[in-house]
Amino acid sequence: FFGQDRLLLSRDAKQLAAALDVLDGKAGALAADSPLAEAAAAGTFMIARGIDMDAEKTPFHLEAVRKSKRLAVAAGQNEAELFVDAKLAAPDAKAAAQVAQAVDGFKAILQLQLSEDKNADAVLHGLKAEVADANVTIHWRAAGEDVAKLVAEEHQRMVKRHAEQKPEKKKPVPSGDD
Numbered sequence: 001f002f003g004q005d006r007l008l009l010s011r012d013a014k015q016l017a018a019a020l021d022v023l024d025g026k027a028g029a030l031a032a033d034s035p036l037a038e039a040a041a042a043g044t045f046m047i048a049r050g051i052d053m054d055a056e057k058t059p060f061h062l063e064a065v066r067k068s069k070r071l072a073v074a075a076g077q078n079e080a081e082l083f084v085d086a087k088l089a090a091p092d093a094k095a096a097a098q099v100a101q102a103v104d105g106f107k108a109i110l111q112l113q114l115s116e117d118k119n120a121d122a123v124l125h126g127l128k129a130e131v132a133d134a135n136v137t138i139h140w141r142a143a144g145e146d147v148a149k150l151v152a153e154e155h156q157r158m159v160k161r162h163a164e165q166k167p168e169k170k171k172p173v174p175s176g177d178d
Helices: 013-021 093-113 120-125 146-166
Strands: 044-053 068-079 081-089 128-131 133-141
Touching: 044 093, 081 128, 081 146, 093 128, 093 133, 120 133, 120 146
Parallel strands: none
Antiparallel strands: 044 068, 068 081, 081 133, 128 133
16 A cells, blocks of 8 residues: 555565655656556546556466557546546557457457346447557446446346256265275
8 A cells, every 4th residue: 555545566576666666756757748647537446557568578368468568447437437448559450450359249248148137238338449550449438327237137147047056966975884
């Protein structure tokens, strides 16, 4: 924790210590025009940003992300609307198009999976991916009330499916005395 409003996470203790030194004013900070220093949108409660990811080993499996120049993800709530915004500087236009296709595919799978739920369309309608050259911008917006209803209905559906499943009969374990 840093102050009352910041939580820093890192897989590397030295990187975490360096970040704390910057926040404490003991080390140089980012340039004002750095993509890592952009202002957060109103209501943002989580930001994850990375630059020069193509030069570092990252935990991402999707090649377009692993080889990207820059990634920024923000999530939050503004008024009654939930949001997630992501920006990716992919290695090239083809990779950017593939990321956008993956987002569209993810949305289509969810629409099929949640086809019985009347709130699914309202929640998924706001997911959009746009491509400009090698850059991908992903936006998701949904009313918090619609998301809460969708989660509650899916939870009830899962509970019902679980209750309908018949437990397997367990075979007796031989005691060794037989």
